[in-house]
Amino acid sequence: MPNPHDHRLPSAPGHRKIDYRAELNPAQYRAVTTTEGPVLVIAGAGSGKTRTLVYRLAYLVDQGVDPGAILLLTFTRKAAREMLGRAAELMDQPLTQVTGGTFHSVCYLWLRRYGGLLGYGDGFTVMDRDDQGHLLALLKEQLGLKTVQGPFPRKDTVADILGAVVNKRLTLEGVLRDYPQFLPQLRHLDAIAKAYDEEKRRLNLMDFDDLLVQGARLLTEHEEVRRALSERYRYLMVDEYQDTNHLQAELVRLLAYTHHNVMAVGDDCQSIYSFRGANFRNIMDFPALFPGARLIKLEENYRSTQPVLELANAMMVEAREQYTKCLFSRRPDGLKPRLFRPASENEQSRLVVAQVQELRRQGLPLRQMAVLFRAGYHSFDLEIELVRQAIPFMKFGGFKFMESAHIKDLLSYLRVVANPRDTLSWTRLLSLIPGVGRRTCARLTGQMGDGFTLKEARSLLQGQRQAGLKELAGVLEELAGPSQTMVARLNRALEHYEPLMAGRFDDYPKRAKDLEHLLTITARYKELRSFLNDLTLDPPASMADITGVAHDYLTLSTVHSAKGLEWEAVFIIWAAEGRFPVFTMQEREDDTEEERRLMYVAVTRAKRHLAIIFPAAGYNRSLGYTANSPSRFIAGLPRKLLEPWRVEVERG
DNA sequence: GAGACCGACGTTTTT
DNA sequence: CGTCGGTCTC
Numbered sequence A: 001m002p003n004p005h006d007h008r009l010p011s012a013p014g015h016r017k018i019d020y021r022a023e024l025n026p027a028q029y030r031a032v033t034t035t036e037g038p039v040l041v042i043a044g045a046g047s048g049k050t051r052t053l054v055y056r057l058a059y060l061v062d063q064g065v066d067p068g069a070i071l072l073l074t075f076t077r078k079a080a081r082e083m084l085g086r087a088a089e090l091m092d093q094p095l096t097q098v099t100g101g102t103f104h105s106v107c108y109l110w111l112r113r114y115g116g117l118l119g120y121g122d123g124f125t126v127m128d129r130d131d132q133g134h135l136l137a138l139l140k141e142q143l144g145l146k147t148v149q150g151p152f153p154r155k156d157t158v159a160d161i162l163g164a165v166v167n168k169r170l171t172l173e174g175v176l177r178d179y180p181q182f183l184p185q186l187r188h189l190d191a192i193a194k195a196y197d198e199e200k201r202r203l204n205l206m207d208f209d210d211l212l213v214q215g216a217r218l219l220t221e222h223e224e225v226r227r228a229l230s231e232r233y234r235y236l237m238v239d240e241y242q243d244t245n246h247l248q249a250e251l252v253r254l255l256a257y258t259h260h261n262v263m264a265v266g267d268d269c270q271s272i273y274s275f276r277g278a279n280f281r282n283i284m285d286f287p288a289l290f291p292g293a294r295l296i297k298l299e300e301n302y303r304s305t306q307p308v309l310e311l312a313n314a315m316m317v318e319a320r321e322q323y324t325k326c327l328f329s330r331r332p333d334g335l336k337p338r339l340f341r342p343a344s345e346n347e348q349s350r351l352v353v354a355q356v357q358e359l360r361r362q363g364l365p366l367r368q369m370a371v372l373f374r375a376g377y378h379s380f381d382l383e384i385e386l387v388r389q390a391i392p393f394m395k396f397g398g399f400k401f402m403e404s405a406h407i408k409d410l411l412s413y414l415r416v417v418a419n420p421r422d423t424l425s426w427t428r429l430l431s432l433i434p435g436v437g438r439r440t441c442a443r444l445t446g447q448m449g450d451g452f453t454l455k456e457a458r459s460l461l462q463g464q465r466q467a468g469l470k471e472l473a474g475v476l477e478e479l480a481g482p483s484q485t486m487v488a489r490l491n492r493a494l495e496h497y498e499p500l501m502a503g504r505f506d507d508y509p510k511r512a513k514d515l516e517h518l519l520t521i522t523a524r525y526k527e528l529r530s531f532l533n534d535l536t537l538d539p540p541a542s543m544a545d546i547t548g549v550a551h552d553y554l555t556l557s558t559v560h561s562a563k564g565l566e567w568e569a570v571f572i573i574w575a576a577e578g579r580f581p582v583f584t585m586q587e588r589e590d591d592t593e594e595e596r597r598l599m600y601v602a603v604t605r606a607k608r609h610l611a612i613i614f615p616a617a618g619y620n621r622s623l624g625y626t627a628n629s630p631s632r633f634i635a636g637l638p639r640k641l642l643e644p645w646r647v648e649v650e651r652g
Numbered sequence B: 001g002a003g004a005c006c007g008a009c010g011t012t013t014t015t
Numbered sequence C: 001c002g003t004c005g006g007t008c009t010c
Helices: A026-033 A049-062 A077-091 A103-118 A129-142 A155-167 A172-176 A180-202 A208-221 A223-232 A246-255 A282-289 A306-317 A345-361 A376-388 A405-418 A423-430 A438-446 A454-462 A467-480 A486-504 A508-522 A528-537 A543-547 A589-603
Strands: A039-043 A070-073 A099-101 A235-238 A262-266 A294-298 A338-340 A369-373 A393-396 A554-558 A567-572 A606-613 A617-620 A624-627 A643-645
Touching: A026 A049, A026 A294, A039 A049, A039 A282, A049 A070, A049 A077, A049 A235, A049 A262, A070 A077, A070 A103, A077 A099, A099 A103, A103 A208, A103 A223, A103 A246, A103 A528, A129 A155, A129 A180, A129 A423, A155 A172, A155 A180, A155 A208, A155 A246, A172 A180, A208 A223, A208 A246, A223 A246, A235 A246, A246 A282, A262 A282, A306 A589, A306 A606, A345 A369, A345 A376, A345 A567, A345 A606, A369 A376, A376 A393, A376 A554, A405 A423, A405 A454, A405 A467, A405 A486, A405 A508, A405 A528, A423 A438, A423 A467, A454 A467, A467 A486, A486 A508, A486 A528, A567 A589, A589 A606
Parallel strands: A039 A262, A039 A294, A070 A099, A070 A235, A235 A262, A338 A606, A338 A643, A369 A554, A369 A567, A393 A554, A567 A606
Antiparallel strands: A617 A624
16 A cells, blocks of 8 residues: 655666756645645646646655556546656656546446446447447437438437437436427437437447446446445546546546545636536536645746737636636747738638748747647648648648548458447448348348357358358458457458458548558557557547658647647637637537637647738638638737738739 | 439537 | 438439
8 A cells, every 4th residue: 555655765776856846836846746635726728737747647656656556537548648658757767557548448448347247248349429320320210210200410410419418417308408490309319319328238339428427337336346446546637627527527536435636637718628518617616526625726827928828818808707817927028929811711821831931941840830720621721732832741630530431441340350249330341242232231230139249140141142241251250360460350351341442432542541551550459359449449630640750740730639739839720700619609608608718728829929810701602702700709809919910922 | 122313401629 | 512311223
């Protein structure tokens, strides 16, 4: 049992002695050294939040805490990896024993181990958003709801609605208040919801929400598990607490029930995930969850210059609700943020390219620059321009590489081997075979009952008249071979899939290349199920994530994906009404306020150079060419905070 | 029963 | 503009 009051330092070779008091400011120091009991850290943008977490990891270990007793919960798995890496570097000592990851990924690990207690068979697999949609469409058909009167939500909307029920702790009726046009379908949606839950069970599948729901259920209903995990993880740290929902808060409460050693870190101004059930007020409820929680505020900003910060603060002054803190900077010098109004989208793109080139000439590497936008498609025109000018870039957010059809097709071979009850993947796989369509799929999957095994599946396929199905049975037999490496398996699937793919996609060569690249990340996996579930829980954000990239590149990112990151120079494009805030978020005040926080997050990513850009005219599908107004978050700002710049772009 | 075709529609963020 | 879902033809 680690004793936190034992001040002996571990004598690991090469371990560096850290002077915590000298390397942290007083508030950070308090956050790092308050190791016992609940602590809430309100950490403003750029206030050294990550630094604080990293030092606290080191401090705990320095205090003699067993690294295996530390659980670090972050918003992405990448964030956890980076923090653990930095702490290890700081200490000059590996920290492999610390558990770090997202709520979803740790719940997955626990459910894998204890899922049997909740009636989950061995080998459940995790479904992504796309699978959810397919299953919901299937159920809609099975329930005979294809012919119902009146407007009916599409499958993605149904998924949104059901997700809101779980994540926002609402009734179906409550959620439908936001979708009044679908209120008449309440009964049908309720039927779909029930069927959806049953069907996931039957297919041995969990969706993202199930991981949290079942994880919380596991801890609630099984005292022995709750105790075991609580006693194992004696030190909890939760990052980005403002973006957690009630399920995640409940998980924290359950995990900490034997010791209450929880540090939650977050910033109410940066809550941008309400669509996932997060509420910026949740962070204020932390003291109610853990009475006696100490509150520490980090208000000194180390990232941005004063002019950038003034703009950010001014933006929040206009917010409907006042937030908990005000940022100040020790970097008083600096350039005023600039506002640009190019004539069109393409001029916006060329303007960004020109500015990037100029900064580059001044010696700033591309890695220190980012272009941020509200939605993935906002950067399409810019991407074309960057390719034309041969500027290397990497894009984050928006398009989901792992959900593209060819990737999912290829993985379906492996998914049915990993979980033969997964009739969703069976449907996908069987449909690839020429001569097999909707009916044949339905007939075959209909014969796949409970406890269905791969061996039974193979003999079922063998008995079909289509030669393609017989051949597939052979491929699956090879894939299931116990001694196969992951690379060999994926290769075998690819060998079978490639000729089928050729007929399906016009851009077949490009997609074939994607699949080859996918092979390269396969090598580090030994077990099939871990491989598949890892890809679902922590998908590569882009092709570049897989292939590795040039050492220097410009970042293009959605604001959501830019959370927690920083650059010397930031360009915010499409800062126009209808784009940012997006049209759909202009109706309700809550939504607009979240868009404001999103703009705040975007602005506070900049260290020194900040440019905000909106094209004067834009093309809109329904309206044709229209004039744009600047984003309301920009238009209302005091003039002195922004340098308005005329744009001259040479005609090209 | 498979698969091509056509018209309507809505358009965001992510584990 | 691209996707989705429904219909028509082979």
